[in-house]
Amino acid sequence: MENGHGAVRQLRYLPAVGSAYGVETLTFAALRAMDVHQRRVQPQRPDFHVFALVGSGAGAHEADFHDYRLGEGSAVWIRPGMVHRWSDIDGCDGPLILFRPGALHGFTTAEASTPVCWQLDRQRLPLALLAADHLGHEHGAAVHTPRLASPALLSHLLAALILRALPDTPAATGATRSGGPRAEVFRVYRASVEEHFTDWHHVADYARALGYDVRTLTRATHAAAGTGAKEFLDQRILLEAKRLLAHTDVPVRSCARRLGFRDVGNFTAFFRRQVNTPPAAWRAAYSTAGARGV
Incomplete structure (x- = not known):
């Protein structure tokens, strides 16, 4: 990621070295470690998606003039162009996935209608965290052993994670219908x-x-x-x-x-x-x- 200028930081998708697959995984802990000056609490506008799951802890988030309380089971989906800030994630733990728009296929309805933040119940959260962990392991393997890299595999695992985490709404049931x-x-x-x-x-x-x-x-x-x-x-x-x-x-x-x-x-x-x-x-x-x- 790189920064722009002005009151809102413009974040560009710049993957880590060896991770040019359109999908990148990290954690809240890793974000805190790489952001020692706490720029995360200032308004920022990414040109990529950010999907996060709170596995434990509590905090706060703001996106396009709405405040959200975060707790165990919270899911956050920031779309490209949104102005958001991590108001308080010092006590949060869990995965964050950054991905380019082209990395997720067939989710037109879900992207348009799924809220920025919602809550997973105790049955869904472990499964969503497991899906995120699987994606993280495959991403790590692709970075460290390029011959194992498969953008298609990462894209499918990303789609599986989003499907597992989507809230129960009519939009979610049709989220994979890229045709029609x-x-x-x-x-x-x-x-x-x-x-x-x-x-x-x-x-x-x-x-x-x-x-x-x-x-x-x-x-x-x-x-x-x-x-x-x-x-x-x-x-x-x-x-x-x-x-x-x-x-x-x-x-x-x-x-x-x-x-x-x-x-x-x-x-x-x-x-x-x-x-x-x-x-x-x-x-x-x-x-x-x-x-x-x-």
């Missing part, structure tokens, strides 16, 4: 939103570019993410607006311009419609809460 027309439609829509949300604010723009009609995008998004295509797009724009307001000192007018709004009035109206508060007031309230440790 709606899953594919949502996959390309989500990727397009991620690429163009600062320029295209209407679902019709994506429909034209992708060759689908708006109704098809709406149905596919609702099936995968539980929300309509327009709400999905608006929430992505809103999230980025909150990130800019919370983690930078960029003026509201410049935030509007970065997010593709023609003028600050349109941006303010959009933000107020979503959170019932104008952006400047939201920023001030967030800064005050942060200063108080809320």
